[in-house]
Amino acid sequence: MNGRYLATRLAHSVFVVWAAYTFSFVVLYLVPGDPVEMMVSNGGVISVTSEQIAELRAEFGVDQSPPAQYLTNLWHAVHLDFGRSLQRGQPALDIIAGAVAPTVALAGAAIVLAVTVGWALALWATLTRVRWMQRLVLLLPALGVAVPSFWIGLVLLQVLSFRWHVLPAFGDDGPRGLVLPTVTLAVPTAAFLSRMLAQSLSRVLADPHVTTARAKGLGRWRIHLHHALRNALPPVLAVAGVLVGNLLAGSVVVETVFSRPGLGRVVETAVTSKDIPVVQALVVLFAIVFVTVNLLADLAHHLLDPRVTLAGPRNG
């Protein structure tokens, strides 16, 4: 690990965040519909005068040309000012700050569950000597990836909440309310993880060094945990950023189905109402999370496998 590597990675990260910001700006402006008219319209009927609309447009700065708006917004964004929400009037960052905790709790719990279950499945699939059981275990992940998470959520709700009354269907009231959404959000991630890890493990287990270890008379568990797993992890770490991205995307659906306040719901309402300041602040936040996770994953990769030298663009 060296300073030059970190500087290069940091520059890359800044570029990614800027690109995400710019791309989202372009997309938002290409979508037809004036955000201020959307803000004041009631079911397609606009009851305010054109002067009032002009005032609001000036207040939110959407009366300028798109390039001018872009530069002004970017300048403010660099100073962590994304402007006020068109829908709620509060600063965009305040709205996001208020929604971070529920999503972090949900996504955090889902990651722990997904990693635990995903690894357990992968280990079981590669450890077991019962052939059909191995096949079955290897099938589960494909199923988990294929089934849409809102469907899983609705089935869980129907059975555990509406029929058996075991867990609440909605709300953010403590850990009980977190169980069903966590399971729902974790299923696709666990499935994805276990499939990757199982494949990676099978590959490593066929490697010569494992054969050597077997020849030395080491036990299955020891070979798995000490030799194979260590080598099977890096490909999984490489997709950590994608996994976190999937979790954030999944939170839109899961938070809606389980009526949880959080970033996913903020995303949903901000996009539908074309609340540009909020959408842009969210895009920047997600981009920062994404590049940070990737950076951490690369550093972890280095720690697991010292042959990876972190010398710059080669691993960038």
Next chain:
Amino acid sequence: MAKRSSWSVRVLSVGLAAALGLGLSGCGGSGARAPAGGDGQPRSGGSLRLGLGVDPVCLDPSQSGIADAINIERSIVDSLTAQDPKTNAMVPWLASSWEVSPDASAFTFHLRPGVTFSDGSALSATTVRENFDAVVKAGGRAPLAGSYLAGYLGTDVVDPLTARVRFSRPNAQFLQATSTVNLGLLSSATLARPLADRCVSGIIGSGPFVLDSYVPRQSVTVHRRDGYRWAPAIAGHTGDAYLETITYSIVPDEGVRSGALRSGQVSGVTALPVQAAVQARQAGLTVATKIIPGVVACLSLNPFVSRPAIDDSAVRQAVVKAVNRAEVVSTVLSDDYKVATSILAASTPGYVDLGSSLEFDPAGAGKLLDVAGWRAGSDGIRQRNGQRLTLEVAWTTNGGPDQEVLELIQQQVREVGIELKLRQFVTGQAFPAMQRGVGDYAWGAGAFRTDPDILRAKIVLPGPVIPPKPGSPAARLNADLALQASTVDEAERRRVVGEAQHLAVDDGITVPVYEIPAVVGLAKNVRGFSFTASANLFLYDTWLENG
């Protein structure tokens, strides 16, 4: 009018966030009793938990438009007047009496003495002035409330309990507007706060409940106010409300909302969809419905286009006759909906029954088209001078069954040789598209208000590029709509509004289809529930049996 909306998992699966639409309509009003179980001796106490479909976004009545926001605010905020949900008559509330000037440009309100806001401050004529001044100052941020005060000159404090509201031009709808939540009265302390800070906290009214907290996207809680002595004349009792607290939980998915009701996790839900209402009834729960007054679900002309087909009044009238409204209601909707018999719902003041003009008459439609020179083509679609009889509808996603309804109408008009093309838009994008000339018709799932003035919002859209020809039905309709706004004489206003409905329907400027209900599901132990005149929740008289 305001927004009513809901989403479903069905929509979620298709397009996630981008495809989710906020729908239409609903409006504030005052309250009185309606059915939904009111037997036995009301019991004081208990907590009511309700599931609402939509986050209220902003709890400041003047800035609100979403129906579920108004449902909450009605518990916190009182109005100058109330509207009887049965007769639509205006009755006293915070104003014990009022006078309207002959030209409907000055309204004098005599306030009830002894009314206080929940922060202890007293209601006075000055408070009334501060409230209306604040709405006008809010400009575009108070779209609905601001439109009710169009032409506002100011409020005179005649004496501490007498306020005179003056307008630069006649404003006949204003009296009804004073009964809406949007013009509900807030304490001076609330008005002193910046507009943006009034959305989440600090909404202080004189209502039977007091706001405790609003966690955006999650819940709103209110508690009962002790010493409430100014319920509207139409309420079922006087004094304090029965319920101790009300929690409004935001449960966006309609399937989860109805599941939560059936499994007892909430005691009531708003915006119960068609299928869930059936299930709830089967499960023995109470389903309370009220047709929402205002403009019905209809096709209305896009004033920004001029094309040979839609400009032909024979075509427009043929569409009106070719739509089988009874079939729409019985196959796609349910008995909670009603076949439209005018462009206004029957519960709207000034409604006239045009049921005979709206009868399903495919033969009559065909005859009109034959005479106008539209002849059947090879594929069944009529043509004239080589031009196909194709009409386009711009419509918006809305939690309601709009798509199924429109597809059925598409089949129905095809039977008489008219091709209907459906162009779907995300909320907020239909109007800009119409301005660019997309769509001969717009589909609107209602525009709600308990005053015929709502016709203006729906039919006369701002700045048509092609003004109607002088003397044409559209021009006369516009003239009538302007005239009713300045007519204070009840009988005369009724006549003008009646003529406007005739013009809107007989010339095919609008194609009314069905009246839209507010559908609320309630647990068995919820008693004394009622709707306001505008079909919003009125929970002052509500109580819980053994709960």
